[in-house]
Amino acid sequence: MFIQVIEGTSNRPDVLHRRLEVWNRELKPGAIGYLGSTGGCTAYGDCIMVVRFESRDAAYRNSDRPDQTAWWEVTNRYFVGPVRFHESEDVQVMTHGALEHAQLVQAMDGYVTDLERAHATESDADAVLAARRPDLLGSVTAYFDDGEFTELAYFDTEKAARDGEQRAMSKEAADAFAEWNKVMLVERYLDLTEPWLITA
Secondary structure: OEEEEEEEEOOOHHHHHHHHHHHHHHHHHHOOOEEEEEEEEOOOOEEEEEEEEOOHHHHHHHHOOHHHHHHHHHHHHHOEEEEEEEEEOEEEEEEOOOHHHOOEEEEEEEEEOOHHHHHHHHHHHHHHHHHHOOOEEEEEEEEOOOOEEEEEEEEOOHHHHHHHHHOOOOHHHHHHHHHHHHHEEEEEEEEEOOOEEEEO
């Protein structure tokens, strides 16, 4: 899998959403190798779009399409200030349910202190989270060459997620969470309470 992450600030998230609907309707049919995307903006105008392709080549073929270039030139107007791009083939996916049914997506940006431990921690946490957090439908984590990462956590509903956060953790879950915090240093959380989810 290959992931492209686009982040920026917008004072017109409603227009960005409509631009994504245009892409879904008019450009997605020609996006060979497209697997899906997750996006949204917070109440403060912080926006993120994460696009998944089956390979780097597929993503680049899509980016090179003239209609894709034209779409982005218009869409970019609705960001305020610079837009940040990241991409990676180093991706971990955890699924306990249908990600496209999520009503809350939490995006996390940060740095990895130990990539090998980060991979192991994410894998080890899978079974623990499946048992302890039924509200968590899954996650997608992308690790970048500069040591940064972006992770998306997909929740059934916002209420279920908040309730899950308040429940006492078992020792096994607490140990797993402590290890995760050591290797995944989160610098920013974005709560997408109205996520834009597109499937292939």
